[in-house]
Amino acid sequence: MSDISESLDPLAIAEEWASAGRNVAMATVIDTWGSAPRPAGSHLVIDGEGNFHGSVSGGCVEGAVITEALDVIATGKSQMLEFGVADETAWRVGLSCGGRIRIYVERLA
Numbered sequence: 001m002s003d004i005s006e007s008l009d010p011l012a013i014a015e016e017w018a019s020a021g022r023n024v025a026m027a028t029v030i031d032t033w034g035s036a037p038r039p040a041g042s043h044l045v046i047d048g049e050g051n052f053h054g055s056v057s058g059g060c061v062e063g064a065v066i067t068e069a070l071d072v073i074a075t076g077k078s079q080m081l082e083f084g085v086a087d088e089t090a091w092r093v094g095l096s097c098g099g100r101i102r103i104y105v106e107r108l109a
Contacts, residue, residue, distance in 0.1 A: 010043035010054030014108055023048035024108045025069040029056050033084070034099035048073050056103050057083070069105050078106040 010026075018024045027044040029036075037058050044054040044062065046069040056065055061083045068079055084100030 008053075010045045013053045014043075014045040017045065017047050018108050023073045025072045025105055026108055027056050027065050027069055027081075027103050027105045029101055030080070030104050031102040032099060033101075036099040036101050038101075044069075046070065046073070057101060061101070065103055065105065072105045072107050076107050078104065080104055 014024050014026055025046045027046065029038055029040050029042040032038075032040055038056055042054070042056050044052055044056045044065060046052045046066050048070070050066065050070060052066055052069075056062060064083070065081060068081055072079055081103045082100065083103070
């Protein structure tokens with residue numbers, strides 16, 4: 001049997017973690033407007049201990065998504081998150097490109 005974690009695919013990692021009994025949430029980039037660090041369809045998997053794999057943005061945005069994912073794991077309620085910034089504040093919050101992104105976060109059963 002192959003080691004799934006070697007594939008580095010966030011979907012495979014999510015399946016591996018869930019099969020191991022870990023509480024897992026998946027964050028998926030749904031939409032982007034303007035320039036964005038990661039394209040629609042990008043994934044970030046997060047477990048109940050705050051471990052994560054993959055990427056939906058980077059910088060402070062990714063940290064905020066991980067925090068929200070922990071709430072989703074705890075409550076079971078999915079969330080739609082949107083991040084967007086004006087050019088003058090882009091660097092400070094982690095969207096250096098100045099774009100906007102929408103991310104759907106759901107708990108996996």
